[in-house]
Amino acid sequence: MLGLVVLFGATPAMAKNTRFLDFFPVYRSDFIQIRDGPCAAEFALKQAGAQVCRSLLDCMLENTSEVIKGDMGSGIVVLGLGPTILTFLGSGTAETSLLARRRPLLALLIASGSPAVSPLPTFVYPNPIEELEARDNHLAIMQFSPIQAIFVSILEYVLVMGAIANVYITAFTMGSWSINTISCDDLWYPTLWAVTTLFIHIFGSWCLALRVSTPGNNEDSQHRVKERLFRWIRNELTPCITHNKLQLIWKPESYLFVAISWWTSLLTVVHLLYGTVAFSSIQFIGYVDSIQILARFMGSAVVCRAILMFELAGMRNALKYESPQEEYSLVQASHTRLSSTHDF
Numbered sequence: 001m002l003g004l005v006v007l008f009g010a011t012p013a014m015a016k017n018t019r020f021l022d023f024f025p026v027y028r029s030d031f032i033q034i035r036d037g038p039c040a041a042e043f044a045l046k047q048a049g050a051q052v053c054r055s056l057l058d059c060m061l062e063n064t065s066e067v068i069k070g071d072m073g074s075g076i077v078v079l080g081l082g083p084t085i086l087t088f089l090g091s092g093t094a095e096t097s098l099l100a101r102r103r104p105l106l107a108l109l110i111a112s113g114s115p116a117v118s119p120l121p122t123f124v125y126p127n128p129i130e131e132l133e134a135r136d137n138h139l140a141i142m143q144f145s146p147i148q149a150i151f152v153s154i155l156e157y158v159l160v161m162g163a164i165a166n167v168y169i170t171a172f173t174m175g176s177w178s179i180n181t182i183s184c185d186d187l188w189y190p191t192l193w194a195v196t197t198l199f200i201h202i203f204g205s206w207c208l209a210l211r212v213s214t215p216g217n218n219e220d221s222q223h224r225v226k227e228r229l230f231r232w233i234r235n236e237l238t239p240c241i242t243h244n245k246l247q248l249i250w251k252p253e254s255y256l257f258v259a260i261s262w263w264t265s266l267l268t269v270v271h272l273l274y275g276t277v278a279f280s281s282i283q284f285i286g287y288v289d290s291i292q293i294l295a296r297f298m299g300s301a302v303v304c305r306a307i308l309m310f311e312l313a314g315m316r317n318a319l320k321y322e323s324p325q326e327e328y329s330l331v332q333a334s335h336t337r338l339s340s341t342h343d344f
Contacts, residue, residue: 019179019185020043020056020179023178024286026286026288027071030064031060034063035056038059042056042059053179057283060284072284074287074290075285075286076280079280079282080279082294085298086298087272090116090117091117091118091305092120093203093264094207094208096308097204097205097207099308099311100208102315103235104236106311107308108201109157110304112164113160113300114305115193115194116271117200119272120264120265120268122262122265143242144241144242153236153238153239156239160304160307162303163299166300167297170296170297171194172187174190175189181281181282181283182278182281190278192274193274193275196267197271200268203263210254211253211257212248214246214249239314240315241313
């Protein structure tokens with residue numbers, strides 16, 4: 001939500017008024033000196049409302065030393081590689097979708113705070129059954145008392161909210177303190193890249209909803225609605241390790257599932273391409289500032305990824321149902337067990 005506020009709040013008028021006013025710290029004094037010296041006339045026209053953004057950009061680049069330009073080139077390379085690097089630290093849509101079956105609010109926040117999505121091959125969707133199967137020789141997840149569980153959950157929300165704020169503040173700062181050669185007057189390109197990650201995860205959750213169902217979700221009596229509301233509140237306030245096992249019923253494929261799955265895979269590629277183009281077209285930023293920006297994005301991605309993996313591990317090791325079924329089985333399939341990925 002913070003990203004949407006920042007994105008739609010950055011109107012064209014605001015963008016025009018903030019262009020060239022501030023720069024990243026390393027070369028801030030150099031660029032301000034150039035702006036107020038050789039390019040003072042163009043800057044005055046720009047401040048008066050004239051459409052001279054590109055003329056001012058050309059003037060400042062012409063008066064920038066070759067040493068600074070070389071450093072800016074290194075920074076552009078770092079930023080251009082940033083979206084690709086972040087995909088190795090980000091979470092996949094299938095993983096956040098699984099968490100959304102138990103803690104949809106936390107999953108939504110994790111999707112917002114993770115600035116990149118791990119791409120999926122087209123027409124290949126990971127099998128959630130494989131994700132929830134118990135794993136041998138893995139680090140055991142500790143059990144929590146009710147008070148400890150609430151404390152851990154609050155800590156998760158605090159960390160995720162901090163990651164979200166870090167992502168959108170960093171993205172907005174990128175647009176405000178630099179100039180994008182694609183559209184000189186606009187500052188929202190990095191923020192748009194950060195915001196669209198959330199919608200990719202939403203499509204991923206839709207894919208999972210088309211492929212599996214949860215027993216009992218079709219019951220709509222008033223008593224059942226109240227029970228589900230109470231369960232949702234309880235689940236959101238406690239880690240998944242304290243919940244019962246998640247049971248999913250595998251449903252046959254549908255044409256809608258194939259279409260949405262393909263669309264989600266395509267969106268991840270488009271998002272990566274857009275981020276690469278938007279980041280590599282930024283001017284007036286050196287490699288030191290670029291590394292700091294990338295480090296901030298990486299920090300948010302690592303925090304969200306760690307919390308997601310902790311919750312998925314909790315779902316695998318959660319309390320078992322007392323039932324005649326296999327106790328180690330977390331998922332019920334309608335007919336057959338599937339492999340780790342399913343090709344259409």
